Amino acid sequence: MSPAEATIESVDLAEVDVRELNQRLHDLAGGEPSRWRVTNPGGAHALAVGLDAEVEVEIDGHVGYYCAGMNKLATVRVHGNCGTGVAENIMSGTVIVDGDSSQSAAATGRGGLLVVKGSASARCGISMKGVDIVVHGSVGHAGGFMAQRGALVICGDAGPDLGDSIYEAHIYVRGEVASLGADCIEKEMREEHRSELAALLERGEADADVAEFRRYGSARELYNFKVDNAGAY
Amino acid sequence: MTEFDALSKEDGFRPELAGRWRPGLRESALFDRNAIHEIHRMAREGIYDIRGFGAKRRVPHFDDLLFLGASVSRYPLEGYREKCATDVTLGTRFAKEPIQLEIPITIAGMSFGALSAPAKEALGRGASAVGTSTTTGDGGMLPEERDHSDKLVYQILPSRYGMNPDDLRRADAIEVVVGQGAKPGGGGMLLGQKISDRVAEMRDLPKGVDQRSACRHPDWTGPDDLEIKIGELREITDWRKPVYVKIGATRTYFDVALAVKAGADVIVLDGMEGGTAASQDVFIEHVGIPILAAIPEAVRSLQELGMHREVQLIVSGGIRSGADAAKALALGADAVSIGVAAVIALGDNAPEFEQGYEEIGSSAGFYDDWHEGRDPVGISTQDEELASRFDPELGGRRLANYLRAMTLEAQTLARACGKSHVHNLEPEDMVALTFEAAAMAKVPVAGTSWVPGADSPG
Numbered sequence: 001m002s003p004a005e006a007t008i009e010s011v012d013l014a015e016v017d018v019r020e021l022n023q024r025l026h027d028l029a030g031g032e033p034s035r036w037r038v039t040n041p042g043g044a045h046a047l048a049v050g051l052d053a054e055v056e057v058e059i060d061g062h063v064g065y066y067c068a069g070m071n072k073l074a075t076v077r078v079h080g081n082c083g084t085g086v087a088e089n090i091m092s093g094t095v096i097v098d099g100d101s102s103q104s105a106a107a108t109g110r111g112g113l114l115v116v117k118g119s120a121s122a123r124c125g126i127s128m129k130g131v132d133i134v135v136h137g138s139v140g141h142a143g144g145f146m147a148q149r150g151a152l153v154i155c156g157d158a159g160p161d162l163g164d165s166i167y168e169a170h171i172y173v174r175g176e177v178a179s180l181g182a183d184c185i186e187k188e189m190r191e192e193h194r195s196e197l198a199a200l201l202e203r204g205e206a207d208a209d210v211a212e213f214r215r216y217g218s219a220r221e222l223y224n225f226k227v228d229n230a231g232a233y
Numbered sequence: 234m235t236e237f238d239a240l241s242k243e244d245g246f247r248p249e250l251a252g253r254w255r256p257g258l259r260e261s262a263l264f265d266r267n268a269i270h271e272i273h274r275m276a277r278e279g280i281y282d283i284r285g286f287g288a289k290r291r292v293p294h295f296d297d298l299l300f301l302g303a304s305v306s307r308y309p310l311e312g313y314r315e316k317c318a319t320d321v322t323l324g325t326r327f328a329k330e331p332i333q334l335e336i337p338i339t340i341a342g343m344s345f346g347a348l349s350a351p352a353k354e355a356l357g358r359g360a361s362a363v364g365t366s367t368t369t370g371d372g373g374m375l376p377e378e379r380d381h382s383d384k385l386v387y388q389i390l391p392s393r394y395g396m397n398p399d400d401l402r403r404a405d406a407i408e409v410v411v412g413q414g415a416k417p418g419g420g421g422m423l424l425g426q427k428i429s430d431r432v433a434e435m436r437d438l439p440k441g442v443d444q445r446s447a448c449r450h451p452d453w454t455g456p457d458d459l460e461i462k463i464g465e466l467r468e469i470t471d472w473r474k475p476v477y478v479k480i481g482a483t484r485t486y487f488d489v490a491l492a493v494k495a496g497a498d499v500i501v502l503d504g505m506e507g508g509t510a511a512s513q514d515v516f517i518e519h520v521g522i523p524i525l526a527a528i529p530e531a532v533r534s535l536q537e538l539g540m541h542r543e544v545q546l547i548v549s550g551g552i553r554s555g556a557d558a559a560k561a562l563a564l565g566a567d568a569v570s571i572g573v574a575a576v577i578a579l580g581d582n583a584p585e586f587e588q589g590y591e592e593i594g595s596s597a598g599f600y601d602d603w604h605e606g607r608d609p610v611g612i613s614t615q616d617e618e619l620a621s622r623f624d625p626e627l628g629g630r631r632l633a634n635y636l637r638a639m640t641l642e643a644q645t646l647a648r649a650c651g652k653s654h655v656h657n658l659e660p661e662d663m664v665a666l667t668f669e670a671a672a673m674a675k676v677p678v679a680g681t682s683w684v685p686g687a688d689s690p691g
């Protein structure tokens with residue numbers, strides 16, 4: 001049975017608390033796929049965190065901090081805006097935000113996919129470690145700060161200090177880049193990058209032309225401390 | 234090589250070039266041989282010194298306190314007949330599954346990366362043998378460590394290397410690291426030479442890259458965010474695990490109050506003399522306050538909130554013996570934690586390895602270049618040949634012996650003060666040898682009733 005065929009469980013957060021919702025979702029670990037619809041989230045924090053099952057959770061409304069934090073396997077869709085740290089440390093699965101995201105979206109994420117259909121605030125993808133992020137709009141300052149692995153796709157503009165202290169993550173931007181952070185440089189778009197980006201745009205439900213993007217990554221100048229670089233630290 | 238260079242550690246020490254005292258030659262107290270050597274080193278290299286170990290300067294410490302044994306006014310307990318309990322329960326405030334320890338001495342967070350896999354395994358073996366916990370570190374949870382630690386505390390650090398919800402659920406407690414005593418306000422550091430394939434893979438970074446971990450958490454800043462973060466960790470683990478908050482000792486009174494407000498079950502407080510695997514020497518020696526000064530501040534904060542003993546306090550920083558531990562408990566801590574002492578118990582800096590130390594320009598009793606990964610004993614290295622010299626079973630037995638001996642020492646002192654549980658020790662059981670220690674620990678100078686500063690507002 002695929003999640004699409006499962007009946008929908010409804011949880012009204014005006015009736016039950018976050019603890020009960022999360023406990024019910026955790027109890028699904030290792031079980032059959034299922035679908036959940038959560039209403040009246042009211043900006044609550046830590047909604048649908050620590051999931052570990054192939055479930056689909058739709059949240060109707062705005063959510064607070066850390067929605068879908070440390071997600072594994074599940075698909076979480078937020079029909080609204082989300083607070084700080086959506087999908088923080090995501091391991092796998094997909095998190096889709098219809099609205100805008102506050103700061104530190106997908107911070108330290110190690111796998112899976114985050115899609116923000118609106119714009120994302122500061123430090124989107126900070127210390128990302130393998131997650132893929134597709135932002136339909138723009139991102140604030142220090143996007144991809146210390147990004148280690150994975151890809152950050154920005155269909156709009158990027159704020160100041162993009163990719164500061166970046167390691168091996170790939171950043172693709174379609175619009176303007178206000179400024180690049182320390183050790184981040186524009187890099188050649190090769191075939192492998194064009195195909196990576198095309199696949200990400202498709203998975204991220206973004207209708208954009210690969211040819212319009214530029215790629216940024218690490219100059220690898222700060223990988224090992226050199227006295228001559230002291231001014232850059 | 235010039236004669237000037239020949240005095241640097243890297244090029245080999247040439248004794249014929251070292252200064253020798255003769256009558257009439259007077260060394261400056263300020264510009265002593267170490268200071269002069271360091272100026273020359275800075276002039277040569279243009280960079281701060283990075284090293285392991287804790288502060289080497291003398292700071293007011295537990296040695297400056299003494300216990301008042303029982304006498305006529307109080308009676309002691311019989312050493313081998315009357316029980317002096319040492320158990321401690323951590324995480325009673327909110328966690329469904331608090332941690333029960335048999336001894337009030339835990340093993341502090343030390344990363345795989347800083348330490349070799351066999352060394353981490355040995356810590357687990359030793360701690361488990363005596364019923365206490367170990368702690369992960371900046372670099373994630375090592376399977377060897379989980380397998381050999383009956384009770385394992387999982388650190389969540391700014392870098393989040395290896396952070397994984399499965400490990401979170403596998404852990405027995407969670408420790409949110411805000412800072413550590415050796416470098417409050419600084420991030421972790423692991424230099425390229427210690428980044429083996431396995432370390433690199435666990436941290437999602439290329440091999441050989443210097444890792445200067447973040448000093449701030451990526452997804453929260455300040456006490457209000459911390460409260461929400463702790464809430465998330467509790468939700469992910471269904472409120473089962475105790476959540477500790479670890480802080481370096483600086484503005485302790487306020488930091489403890491804020492950590493309690495943010496929902497901590499346990500506060501881990503690390504003094505400025507606390508150890509590190511790799512930090513700037515200037516950080517190790519010049520930032521933070523001694524643990525002796527910090528414990529009374531933390532206890533005062535907890536007491537004012539009505540949370541002393543409800544939120545447990547684990548303290549660390551230069552703890553070497555049962556006497557140090559007993560004094561920390563008497564000041565109001567629930568448990569102590571050891572880092573450097575545990576590494577030494579495994580065999581670090583032992584004279585048996587003098588030849589190996591000499592080959593890398595150091596000497597047993599002085600070795601602190603744990604960041605270089607060339608440890609001849611195989612503890613602070615990721616070099617497979619070096620690491621294979623270290624026997625985790627033997628190391629585990631040595632650590633267990635050391636922890637047992639420390640516990641016996643602490644019990645001996647507690648019984649002498651007439652206490653049937655080490656937690657019954659109290660500040661009133663102690664006096665200070667120096668004015669500084671008296672003022673910091675808030676106990677009287679020996680033979681007087683004078684507590685410097687006691688009449689000034691906290």
Ligand SMILES: Cc1cc2nc3c(=O)[nH]c(=O)nc-3n(C[C@H](O)[C@H](O)[C@H](O)COP(=O)(O)O)c2cc1C
Nearest residue numbers: 341342343344370371507508510550551571572573
């Ligand atoms: C080799 C080594 C590695 C350490 N790694 C970490 C770490 O990863 N995370 C952390 O919070 N503290 C780390 N520390 C600090 C210890 O957790 C602890 O705060 C300190 O060692 C206590 O002081 P002591 O060494 O004097 O006992 C490390 C310390 C040492 C000696």
